[in-house]
Amino acid sequence: MHALSDPVRISIVAELRKAEEGLNCVETTSRLKCTMPKSTCSQHYRILRESGIIYSERRGVELTSKVRRKELDSRFPGLLDAILKAWRREHGE
Amino acid sequence: MHALSDPVRISIVAELRKAEEGLNCVETTSRLKCTMPKSTCSQHYRILRESGIIYSERRGVELTSKVRRKELDSRFPGLLDAILKAWRREHGE
DNA sequence: TCTTTAGTTCACAATTACCGAACAATAGAA
DNA sequence: TTCTATTGTTCGGTAATTGTGAACTAAAGA
Numbered sequence: 036m037h038a039l040s041d042p043v044r045i046s047i048v049a050e051l052r053k054a055e056e057g058l059n060c061v062e063t064t065s066r067l068k069c070t071m072p073k074s075t076c077s078q079h080y081r082i083l084r085e086s087g088i089i090y091s092e093r094r095g096v097e098l099t100s101k102v103r104r105k106e107l108d109s110r111f112p113g114l115l116d117a118i119l120k121a122w123r124r125e126h127g128e
Numbered sequence: 129m130h131a132l133s134d135p136v137r138i139s140i141v142a143e144l145r146k147a148e149e150g151l152n153c154v155e156t157t158s159r160l161k162c163t164m165p166k167s168t169c170s171q172h173y174r175i176l177r178e179s180g181i182i183y184s185e186r187r188g189v190e191l192t193s194k195v196r197r198k199e200l201d202s203r204f205p206g207l208l209d210a211i212l213k214a215w216r217r218e219h220g221e
Numbered sequence: 222t223c224t225t226t227a228g229t230t231c232a233c234a235a236t237t238a239c240c241g242a243a244c245a246a247t248a249g250a251a
Numbered sequence: 252t253t254c255t256a257t258t259g260t261t262c263g264g265t266a267a268t269t270g271t272g273a274a275c276t277a278a279a280g281a
Contacts, residue, residue, distance in 0.1 A: 036132065036133045036138070036211065036214070036215070037133045039129065039133070040129045040130045040132070040133030041269095045129065059227070059228085060227070060228065061226085061227070061228095071270095072270080072271055072272070073227075073228065073229090074228090074229080074230085074231095074270080074271060074272070074273090075269090075270055075271065076228090077227095077228055077229060077230090078229095078269080078270075078271095080228090081229085093227095093277090093278085095226095095227095095278060095279065096225085096226055096227050096228090096277075096278045096279060097226080097227055097228085097278090098227070098228065110217075111210070111213070111214040111217070113206065113210050114210045114211065114213075114214050117204070117205075117206050117207045117210040117211075118129065118207065118210075118211075120204070120207075121129075121204040121207045122129070124203070124204065134238095152258075152259085153258070153259065154257090154258070154259095164239095164240095165239080165240050165241070166258080166259065166260090167239080167240060167241070167242090167259090167260080167261085167262095168238085168239060168240065169259085170258095170259055170260060170261090171238080171239080171240095171260095173259090174260085186246090186247085188247060188248065188257095188258090189246075189247045189248060189256090189257055189258050189259090190247090190257080190258055190259080191258070191259065
């Protein structure tokens, strides 16, 4: 819950769900159109990773992250969908 | 989301949902069995109130608060239920 | 090896949350 | 009315958390 309560992190998760092949930090910041230092982006990804919301794997020089859909849906059915739906309602898009 | 991401606040909401007639600060802290200064409790209630999750009304010397069930369900269908369900799963009870 | 790109770690600054003390509001007793 | 007890809010300082730049690590290609 704490991981998803931050506005930047929930928007990262929203972008990750739209990108089938995952995203890295650089792609994320450019899609979010927010100027964010890479150290900050790295911290957000770390929190999402440690809370079990995403997983990341190295692909050469970059780190691609995806949402842990199956695990989340089986553990907390409907939770992520409900949160993202509410978030979209508040933030347009 | 920020209002519900705090462990104390989500447990307050869980208690409020169980209490049909609402609760005040003193009752809440005794039910949660956590030693919390009343100023802290007041702050948590203020955040829940300002985020639209609860409403409060004076009854003599005390302030009784309840969850805004209808408003939340119509605006964000299933959200609060999903969050509380996930919270119970993590915190037993 | 040198360079470039992507990301992490660290230390400090900025922000936020917690808590005690003083205050406000209500109700009942003297 | 005045005094007292109870509930909750506000305020100021401190503790905890978060954000950020600088230095560092890792991988790939020239």
